Amino acid sequence: MTELLNATETGIAEAARLLREGALVAFPTETVYGLGGDARSDTAVARIFEAKGRPRFNPLIVHVAELDAARAVAIFDDRAERVASAFWPGPLTLVLPLRPSARLSPLVTADLPSVAVRVPAHPVAQALLHAFGGPLAAPSANPSGKVSPTRAGHVMAGLSGRIAAVVDGGTCAVGVESTILGLTDGAALLRPGGIPAEALEDCLGHRLETGGDNERPNAPGQLASHYAPSAPVRLDVAAPERGAFWIGFGPEAGGADLNLSPTGDLVEAAANLFHYLREADLRAKGPISVSPIPDRGLGRAINDRLRRAAAPRPVA
Incomplete structure (x- = not known):
């Protein structure tokens, strides 16, 4: 049975306890609700794929509480530092070289040499990340390929009985997933999202390439059929x-x-x-x-x- 937790100090403490035990907890971000699991645990990350019915070759985004925690899992160059300073916390994911000492489950990165990482701005996400004290792998909290959830009720409709808990933080303000910017080889827009590409181009001082692979994704949200309702x-x-x-x-x-x-x-x-x-x-x-x-x-x-x-x- 999936527990619905209030976004109170008690509810967040219970959610953090469940996460430390390897269970899955959905929580709100400013974009959509994420399905969180300990990014360092093979078992927890495997449970994310199982609960969502997600293809194993599709990498996950690592959510952390602050920039220093992101530096612990990814290698930042000057461009990454500049963009992170401008847009974090916020709806931006950076795909960067994986730091060898990151200790992330290889399931998170789909065995790629890069990692997708972001610092969410939502106060409930921030409180949970601080209470948990580590990185959370967190794709959208819905069955794979279906419409992403922006309310706790959406999560319950799709994943009730498959995960331990949902923290109810109300409606997500942005409503579409984070923008994904790849900085491993050049600078490429891998997924449009909550930060307009024009704002990133202004920050970097040049136009962005368009990247991504529908068959072998190097970041989430690139599968050709995705976010789909049942009706055509x-x-x-x-x-x-x-x-x-x-x-x-x-x-x-x-x-x-x-x-x-x-x-x-x-x-x-x-x-x-x-x-x-x-x-x-x-x-x-x-x-x-x-x-x-x-x-x-x-x-x-x-x-x-x-x-x-x-x-x-x-x-x-």
Whole structure:
């Protein structure tokens, strides 16, 4: 049975105790809820893959409380130091060379010579990381390939009975996963997310390449079919379609069943995206159609998630 814990000192202490025993605990970050396990324990990390049904070749993000803890698991160059100082704590993951002394389970990195690491800003995530006192491997707390959770109820709907506990910290403010920046060979945007690529380019002083591999990921969130509801998803639908559930965007989509942002605010749209995909999946009697989203700022992250949600599903 999965326990629902309040985000109190007592609840966080209980969550940290469970994690130290090798159990799995879901917790809120500013992006989505993460499924945490001790990143140093092969058993705990294997349980993450088992609970999610996640492919073993797909690496995990290591969450730590502060920059010094990140330096203990990854090798930082001047670029990494500059970006981390500008955007941490926050919705940014850095893929960096793995420090040989990191003592992470090789399951975390999928045996790659690099590691994905971030410092979350959410106060509950920070409190839990400090109480636990070590690195947590934490992919999104949902069955692999399905819509990511932005509320504790979403986690319970997908993983109840598979994990020890969920810490209820309310609704996640950003609503899409962290931006992933690869700094192992050049500088590449591996996944758009909560930090706009333009902001990273301003910090680094140059344009970013686009990286990633759908077949052999070097960072999370790169599989071609991902974030998928059960119903088929159609993109760039500017008007209602017969028999479809329409998720709109902006004032011109006034007749939509749900509107990501009636005012056309991309921040609001990102925060609503995964919850609305879940709601549409519950209510749709046919396909889910989605309005065009501007491909700038957070719109790049929204469109990335929508393209993966609409991609052909792998054959079981």
